[in-house]
Each structure stands twice: as structure tokens, then as C-alpha cells.
Amino acid sequence: MRPAMPEHAIEKSFEERSERVFVILMSQRGFGSSTVGEIFNKNPKIFYLFEPLWMMSDEAKTVDGVNLLSAATERDILREISRCKFREDFTTMLTAYNEMLRTRRVCEIDSEGTQCMISNATLLGETCERNGGRVAIKVVRTDMDKLKSLVVDDQINVKILHVVRDPRGVASSLIQHVITRLSDDDLLALSDQLPRKGRLKALVLLNQTMRGRDSVQAYCLWMRQNLFNSARLPEWLEDHYKLLKFEEFARSPILVTKDIYNFVGLPVPLEIEQWLELYRNNTRPGKLNGLQSNPKDRAQEWIFDLSESEVEQIEEECMDVINALGYQPYRKLKERMKSGAIN
Numbered sequence: 001m002r003p004a005m006p007e008h009a010i011e012k013s014f015e016e017r018s019e020r021v022f023v024i025l026m027s028q029r030g031f032g033s034s035t036v037g038e039i040f041n042k043n044p045k046i047f048y049l050f051e052p053l054w055m056m057s058d059e060a061k062t063v064d065g066v067n068l069l070s071a072a073t074e075r076d077i078l079r080e081i082s083r084c085k086f087r088e089d090f091t092t093m094l095t096a097y098n099e100m101l102r103t104r105r106v107c108e109i110d111s112e113g114t115q116c117m118i119s120n121a122t123l124l125g126e127t128c129e130r131n132g133g134r135v136a137i138k139v140v141r142t143d144m145d146k147l148k149s150l151v152v153d154d155q156i157n158v159k160i161l162h163v164v165r166d167p168r169g170v171a172s173s174l175i176q177h178v179i180t181r182l183s184d185d186d187l188l189a190l191s192d193q194l195p196r197k198g199r200l201k202a203l204v205l206l207n208q209t210m211r212g213r214d215s216v217q218a219y220c221l222w223m224r225q226n227l228f229n230s231a232r233l234p235e236w237l238e239d240h241y242k243l244l245k246f247e248e249f250a251r252s253p254i255l256v257t258k259d260i261y262n263f264v265g266l267p268v269p270l271e272i273e274q275w276l277e278l279y280r281n282n283t284r285p286g287k288l289n290g291l292q293s294n295p296k297d298r299a300q301e302w303i304f305d306l307s308e309s310e311v312e313q314i315e316e317e318c319m320d321v322i323n324a325l326g327y328q329p330y331r332k333l334k335e336r337m338k339s340g341a342i343n
Contacts, residue, residue, distance in 0.1 A: 020157055022081075022150070023159045024136075024161065025161045027138065029173075031163050031164060031170060032250070036244065036260075039261075039272055041136075047135045048136045049137045050138055052081060054139075071146050074142060078137075081135060084133060088121050108127075143222075144160070144228070159242070159264045161242050161244055162228075163244050166322065169300075171200060171216050171306065174205050217317050217318075227321075228243065244256070254273060257276055308330070311330045315329065
């Protein structure tokens, strides 16, 4: 049996194996990417930021309620983050949106110790650099073509983790997200529409194709336009792209996390494995460390939440995406439920 590696040797091994890397979790709301992002946020050797483009786009000009941030501005922000360079206006936004932050490093350097606020761009950059330039971010509503120049022109060691989810699971998540934010008066006003139209139509989560909208069509369009077959990647994406279905992570979080870290080129810290073990085995209702419990149940809860007519509405719009990602049509899932394979 090989003797155990001393702790200082483990630390050295990590540093020797690690180079500057910029991990981009590219996803959408309701896809489960916030949960996946925690495997980087909880790593003490990685500087993680939660939706930095969303914070900046929220301050940009809007058209018909949709936030607009130019592709060039997005690339500039991402390029600077990858190099641990932060603008003063960006750092100010971190402070303004502190309650949205889930960034361990920012909380650790907060002088007050409670608000996870920082307004010093230099200090933020130095903290990022102390992690050896290993940076991970979660972004929503961006596209693959906006990331190409980071790889091709800037030669940044970018690792794109494309997190997707069954459109029916996304729809169920969107419904819950909208309903929990409606007032009693709003729900009462919708009460006559819900039985007639179904929740998706009554909540205007169908027939909205504009990019940036929270809708079934918009999200399926985004997946359709950004999906890549790992066996036939364009040359610039080779070794830079990995597709992850949220359901795979929910079923086997430890195994999938090891695969993700192998793709990124970093070892998995023991504390991440320990946290994932708790997450996987949590059977209590509510949340664990700020994350939804029962990951397996969460991945398939749409089967019991959506009505058959709602499922039909989603499959009518998104069957090509469902097939492309290898999900089963509802009629086959119903057969499995009857046989007891799903309970």
C-alpha cells in the first residue's frame, strides 16, 4: 500500500497541476446551473463570480423590458475577469447587488464580515490573483459566438461548461418561479384563466420568442442555437467545451463533478467531495447550505408537476431539443411510471 501523501505535498501537487484557467458555466434561468456552480464556489482554490454579466446588463439600456449588453462589452468584461482585472464600475455593481452574490471569495474579504460587499477594484483583483488566476463564473443569456474570440483571439484557457436541462423541467421551474412572486390579487385575477389555458399560457410563458424572455420557446431556441455535438466540435471548441445535462449531475453529483474537474484540468478538493456527499444524501425538505435538497427528485419532479396538456404544449415547441439531448418523450415516461420504474 502506498503511504499517504503529506498535506504539504498535496498542496504542492495542486499548484503544479494547476494553470490559469477561466471556467464559464453557460446556462439559463431554471436550468440548475446555480447548483452546479457551487462545486467551484466552494473550492478555496478558485475565484468564483455569480452572473457578472447579468449585474451589468441590468444597468444597460432596455428595449421592451429586455436587458441589452453589447457583444463587445460582454467580451471586454469576460476578458478582464479572466485576467483578474476589474473596473471600478463593475466592483460598484458587486456592492449594489450584494444580496444576489453567492461568491465565497467576496464574502471572505468583506471588511464588515457580514454583507459580502467590496468596493475596491484593486483588492478584488488581488484576491482573484491569490487563487493563481483560476477563475470560474456563471453566465446566463449569452451565446457561444460571443465566447469565441476569448479562445481564438485572446488565447485564454477557457473551459465552457454548457449546462442544459430537459425543457419540461425548465418549464416546471419557471412556473414555480413566477407563481411564488405573484401577489394574492394577481393569482385571483388569473384563477379563471388557469383551468382554461393551463399555467404556461396564463403566466405568459408560451408564445414569447424574443431573446432574453423567460419562456419555453426562447429557452428552447437558445439551446437549439448553442448546442454542439461533442463528437463533431468546431476546431476552436476542441478541449474547450463540455455539455452537461443537469439531470446527470442530480443523479450522480460526485461522479459528474470529478468528470467536470478533469475537463477543467484541476483536482477535486476533499471538501467538495464531502459537501457533495451531504448534498446527494440529503432527504430533508427545504435547502442544504442554500441549495435545494433531494437532487434526484428535483430533476424529475416535472413529471408530477405538469399536466398532460402542459407537457403537450412544451413538446410541440421543443421536441427537437428533447430528442437532441436524449430525453424520452412523455408517452414513454408514462409507460415507465405505470411499470413502477419512476415513482
